[in-house]
Amino acid sequence: LHALIKAQGIPLYSLPGAEADDIIGTLAKRAVKEGHHVLISTGDKDMAQLVNDYVKLEDSFKDRVLDTDGVFEKFGVWPNQIIDYLTLMGDASDGIMGVPGVGAKTAAKLLTEYGTLDNIIANVDQLKGKLSQNIKDNLDNIKLDHQLASIVCDLPLELDWHELKLTDPNVDALRNLYTELEFRNQLQSLDHPNNPNSSSYKQQASQTIVQNEVKPAQTIETEDQASLTSQDDQLGTANYHTVLTQEAWDQLWQRMQNADHFAIDTETTSLDYRIAEMVGFSIAFDAKDAYYVPLAHNYENAPQQLDREQVLAQIKPVLENEAVKKIGHHLKYDAHISANHGIELKGWYFDSMLASYVLNAAATRHGMDDVARVYLSHLTTTFEQIAGKGAKQKTFNQIEIEVAAHYAAEDAHVTYRLYEVLSNKLKAHPELENILYNIEMPVARILSGMEEDGIRLDHAFLDKLSVEFAKTMEDLENQAMEIAGETFNIASPKQVGEILFDKLGIKGGKKTATGQYSTSESVLEKIEHPLTEIILEHRGLAKLKSTYTDRLIEQSHNDTHRVHTSYHQALTATGRLSSSDPNLQNIPIRRQIGRQIRKAFIAPEGRVLLAADYSQIELRLMAHFSQDDALVHAFQHGQDVHRRTAAEVLGIAIEDVTNDQRRQAKAVNFGLLYGMSEFGLIRQLGFTREESQNYIKQYFQRYPGIYEYMQRTRQV
Secondary structure: OHHHHHHOOOOOOOOOOOOHHHHHHHHHHHHHHOOOOEEEEEOOHHHHHHOOOOEEEEEOOOOEEEOHHHHHHHHOOOHHHHHHHHHHHOEHHHOEOOOOOOOHHHHHHHHHHHOOHHHHHHOHHHOOOHHHHHHHHOHHHHHHHHHHHOOOOOOOOOOOHHHOOOOOOOHHHHHHHHHHHOOHHHHHHHOOOOOOOOHHHHHHHHHHHHHHOOOOOOOOOOEEEOOOOOOOOOOOOOEEEEOOOHHHHHHHHHHHHHOOEEEEEEEEOOOOOOOOOEEEEEEEOOOOEEEEEEOOOOOOOOOOOOOHHHHHHHHHHHHOOOOOEEEEOOHHHHHHHHHHOOOOOOOEEEEHHHHHHHHOOOOOOOOHHHHHHHHHOOOOOOHHHHHOOHHHOOOHHHOOHHHHHHHHHHHHHHHHHHHHHHHHHHHOOHHHHHHHHHHHHHHHHHHHHHHHHOEEEOHHHHHHHHHHHHHHHHHHHHHHHHHHOOOOOOOOHHHHHHHHHHHOOOOOOOEOOOOOEOOOHHHHHOOOOHHHHHHHHHHHHHHHHHHHHOHHHHHEOOOOOEEOOEEEOOOOOOOOOEEEOOOOOOOOOOOHHHHHHHOOEEOOOOOOOOOOOOOOHHHHHHHHHHOOHHHHHHHHOOOOHHHHHHHHHHOOOHHHOOHHHHHHHHHHHHHHHOOOOHHHHHHHHOOOHHHHHHHHHHHHHHOHHHHHHHHHHHHO
16 A cells, blocks of 8 residues: 555655654644644544644545534534543544543533543542443543543654655556556556556657747747646746846847737845845746846856846836736735836736636635646746755845746746636636736735835834833733732743642643643633733733834834835635734724724824725625515614614614624624634634524524525535
8 A cells, every 4th residue: 555655656654653643743733833724634533633723624524624613513622622522432443442431422511511631530529420430430541541542743753744745656666556456447547548647648748848849039148948847737848048148138128128918027135025126037928938137146156147227227118118018926026126126017917826816715825836736737946945945045146047047937937827827717707807807906006005105103102102011011910929929920821820720729720732731811711810810911911012012113114114014915715905014904903902002003294094994894795695684674774783683683672782782793793604603603702502502593583584595605
């Protein structure tokens, strides 16, 4: 089996004495530590213990993805309770005996009531019937089972998860294995002409490549011949040219002036557009040739290059010509780089990143490497491959031109091919084509301008707030020491856990895999004690101070006092924008002290900031599509829809609805539209499971049109 897997080009790794679950857990932990999201495809329930904000499970038996809510929905316990859950109920496949008489339902019920296995054991005398005695009689087995159920996430693996990439199948090895095992059908499939790994397919593909190979009309300095890395590759062949001499540049410049469209990509010193400088640019007028123009490579013994300022001044009229169509991948970034050199990029025509997003908004990645892999079956040269990674990673200006040229030219080549492929796909869906050209592309230009302009900050006000926060935090620390009866670091989760659960003896403490008590916000909020209230308030202020009052000043321009965020247009599945560095969409508003931060954002003299928002736009759309009588009536008569919902569901007069009841109804109104389950309501509103079920049931009884619309949509 191992030989077959390897011959198929599927990466295989094993470690003597280690379980596959432990290897997966270790790799997943490494990936999360590097800031990546992980999807584990499995039918094993013990893997559910790995689920968190960054790790999800693909249930390979039921074809669905489980997040934390999904785990709770499936098992009745949260991911951090799965180990205890398996210990109680047992799992024969992993040799976990379990407690006699305890099945899945009983295990979930016990953990819902007591929280942890340790708490169940501590309160074993309160349990009824044989259950109490069965637990007492199996304490040694329980300890062993708990170890068996726990996935190890710190194995000394000698490979990196980045190495786990698919490669082309080894056809000769497969042929030998299929012959030895008498797999006749598989042998026949190897020679099928439509099989990309068959010899006939490869011969046909090779002939096609030769026939379509394009010779350059003119040679411009050095050139590299791109070749397919796989017979599935749909990038196609092209000539890559490096432009170093004036003569070569004059020829390329003549072509730029005569072009009505081209793909362009900039190479820079940084991904941060605010500080990045152009090192060179690549351009493709078709899928046959791509050119790289190096302008500022300055490593030791770098060859002489064209004068950057002269070249940019020369191409400025073309880049600023609205009639010349520009094709790019993340054109907004290229526009910023152009602006850094005094050029206003115009003629934005096609952005393959946005096209990919429009075609599949649910995809989480729309970078060039990912889009090329999906739509061209092409593995691009990655930046890490030419620049290294980590602390030793080079900036683009330090990369040898011979290496950089192929990388840069490939970017332009790939961008042009993506334009050809994705534009054709969009033509098959006119409504999506309209979204790209008439919504996403114009919005991208607007966002570029917003990022360039930035927003002004009142530094003096932020400084004042920071001092006030620091003073309040100091007062809270003194109060905490007085309650605890000793000095401790209130910012240390380890010390906080020891004070709360060891010294003060507060119940409900549970330890993480590292052996420390969990003191997360969700844990502390469940504890009614004056010290936890102080700790939570201190944490809130510390976050406001570090994230906003101090950090915003650092992120703003010293001269203009303006902060320049980055708006991400191709990120969320719902179509909403997001922003980062800093995140200006998450400025706190729920508490008065957080709302103070908003006062720091100010308009220039003689102008005002206007906050505008659609009034319940999603619910209005739902009323339109569902034609639910009650919801339509509420909008037509100008009623507060959230207050109306609370009144309908709770069976009270609309004037008797409290603000808290309205808040709950609002969470339900918007939550259900985006697929929130009863377990989501449990977490967000603090409902019991029964309360959540009843609320949703009453909701759909009052709004049957919404229920019918959602059911129809699911079926579609």
